[in-house]
Amino acid sequence: MRSEWRLDPDFLTVNHGSFGATPLCVRAAQDAWRERMEAQPTRFMSQLPGLLREAADRLGDFLGAEGSDIAFTDNATTGCNAVLRSLALAPGDEILVLSHVYGAVHNAVRYVAERAGASVTEARVPFPDFTAAGVVAAVADALTPRTRLAVIDHIASHSALVLPAEHIVAACHAAGVPVLVDGAHAPGQIGVNLTTIGADYYAGNCHKWLCAPKGSAFLWVAPARQGALHPTVISHGLGGGFLAEFDWTGTRDPSAALAVPAALDFHERLGGAALRARNIALAAEGAALVALRLNTDTMATGGAMGLVRLPWDGAPLDLRARLLAAGTDAPVHAVGGANWLRLSAFAYNELDDYMRLADLVARVIREGSSQ
Numbered sequence: 578m579r580s581e582w583r584l585d586p587d588f589l590t591v592n593h594g595s596f597g598a599t600p601l602c603v604r605a606a607q608d609a610w611r612e613r614m615e616a617q618p619t620r621f622m623s624q625l626p627g628l629l630r631e632a633a634d635r636l637g638d639f640l641g642a643e644g645s646d647i648a649f650t651d652n653a654t655t656g657c658n659a660v661l662r663s664l665a666l667a668p669g670d671e672i673l674v675l676s677h678v679y680g681a682v683h684n685a686v687r688y689v690a691e692r693a694g695a696s697v698t699e700a701r702v703p704f705p706d707f708t709a710a711g712v713v714a715a716v717a718d719a720l721t722p723r724t725r726l727a728v729i730d731h732i733a734s735h736s737a738l739v740l741p742a743e744h745i746v747a748a749c750h751a752a753g754v755p756v757l758v759d760g761a762h763a764p765g766q767i768g769v770n771l772t773t774i775g776a777d778y779y780a781g782n783c784h785k786w787l788c789a790p791k792g793s794a795f796l797w798v799a800p801a802r803q804g805a806l807h808p809t810v811i812s813h814g815l816g817g818g819f820l821a822e823f824d825w826t827g828t829r830d831p832s833a834a835l836a837v838p839a840a841l842d843f844h845e846r847l848g849g850a851a852l853r854a855r856n857i858a859l860a861a862e863g864a865a866l867v868a869l870r871l872n873t874d875t876m877a878t879g880g881a882m883g884l885v886r887l888p889w890d891g892a893p894l895d896l897r898a899r900l901l902a903a904g905t906d907a908p909v910h911a912v913g914g915a916n917w918l919r920l921s922a923f924a925y926n927e928l929d930d931y932m933r934l935a936d937l938v939a940r941v942i943r944e945g946s947s948q
Contacts, residue, residue: 578847579925582645591863591934593923594737594762594882598758599840606839607642607790608670610832621907622828628835629824635838636795638781641770646803648796649834653761654681655809656780659823660757661689663806664726668694669833673722673754675740677702677733677912681760686728698724702738704913705876709741717748724754731769731781732762732880735910737919739767739879743774750775755802761794765823765844766881767853767920777802784799784833789840792833793870796823856881860922863931867920870935871942876917887916889942899941907932 581600584590588889590598599607614621634644646821650656661672662685672686676699690697700719703711716727725748731742741837742758748757755777763769765786771779779797781931783789798806803819857880864875864883889896891914893909900907907920918938920931 581843582925584603584925587904589930589933589937591920591926591930592906592920593784593921594734594766594874594919595906595908595921596791597782597788598923598925599784599790600843602790603788603790603836603839603843607832607836610835611830612625614830614832625831626820626824629831632835632837632908633795635841638946639841640797642766642797645666645820646797646800648798648808648820649831649837650780650794650796650808650823651792652784653759653780653782654679654685654916656778656794657682657709657757657759658685658809659796660778660780661685661726662800662809664693665805666687666690666693666695666725669723669876670695670725671698672722673698673700673710673724673727674698675700675702675716675718675729677704677730677736677738678728679730679759679761681735681808682728693706695725699837702733702740704737704738705915707738707876709744712740713744716745717752720749720754722753724752727754727756729756729758731758731760731774731779732766732882734762735919736763736876736912736917737878737880737884738876746774746776760878762882765853766856767879768850771797772896774939778806783837783840785839787837787844789837790833792830793837793840835856850926853881856924857921859926859928860920862928863920863922863926863934866931867918867935870939879920880920883920883922885918885920887938887942889915889916889945891945896941896945899945900937903937903941905937907934907938934936 631649637644700715757778758776760781783793810826858881860881868875873886897909
């Protein structure tokens with residue numbers, strides 16, 4: 578599998594979750610779109626709206642949704658910002674987030690709340706004693722009559738937990754609260770059906786687990802919510818509707834979005850659902866192997882990112898820097914009063930990678946503790 582990518586063979590890549598890795602065939606597809614664009618830019622830009630809609634239709638088929646409800650964005654955080662910046666908040670209103678909310682999205686929530694005199698409330702994700710029922714109950718208990726939006730993660734970035742998005746959405750809707758799902762890590766890591774989830778807004782990345790080029794992400798919006806939504810960049814399409822506004826926010830390189838169908842083809846060629854199941858199993862096996870080497874324990878996440886408790890009391894960023902210097906990229910996060918190593922498993926990984934990772938982490942911790 579590794580021949581499909583141009584990965585550095587001397588570096589241990591076990592962090593597909595952060596930025597993905599674009600395979601050669603998808604990069605070739607993106608290059609072909611760029612060649613077509615530069616052959617005659619004016620002609621290409623006049624064709625672009627239709628080309629984007631074709632790509633969105635393919636993505637919609639994969640996500641169990643209509644392509645007409647999907648707009649391409651640069652990344653999931655951009656999509657979340659569009660939703661948050663379109664809110665009409667008043668003093669005293671509340672936006673609910675999870676305690677495992679992604680930092681960039683949390684900043685956007687805080688920003689829009691502070692400008693309106695609103696507040697941010699938090700539902701605590703039970704950790705490390707996580708249960709799906711527990712997080713649903715925590716969200717339901719945190720909702721109030723002033724909650725104007727709930728922002729939930731489909732897969733939490735730091736803890737890697739796969740959260741029960743469909744059940745959380747149902748609990749919020751029962752209280753009359755719309756929901757924005759931050760699905761940055763979900764498409765391609767787990768199966769995603771947007772119709773079944775039933776959220777009001779869903780922002781996701783294609784560059785992570787779908788292996789599309791960087792700069793390819795999407796925002797799905799329920800038809801009833803599209804009229805009040807605007808992109809973060811207002812351009813010529815203002816007042817023309819959801820797609821008119823989002824499909825054209827100014828001149829930029831659209832090749833990443835147009836290469837998404839090639840990434841979907843690649844995903845299916847590698848097995849689709851079978852690939853996702855294989856990655857999830859490998860992540861659990863790899864985490865168990867690292868935990869055994871470190872004489873510690875793991876946290877079941879339900880996805881293709883494993884979590885290992887680390888015998889490290891120092892700053893997580895310090896250990897992360899040491900691991901990068903040692904030749905691997907697994908991130909370290911402080912969650913629930915402990916430091917955890919988050920490892921990823923993808924098609925180019927095999928069990929030997931985690932044996933090598935275990936040795937690297939053990940050595941780096943030993944050397945760091947002795948200083």
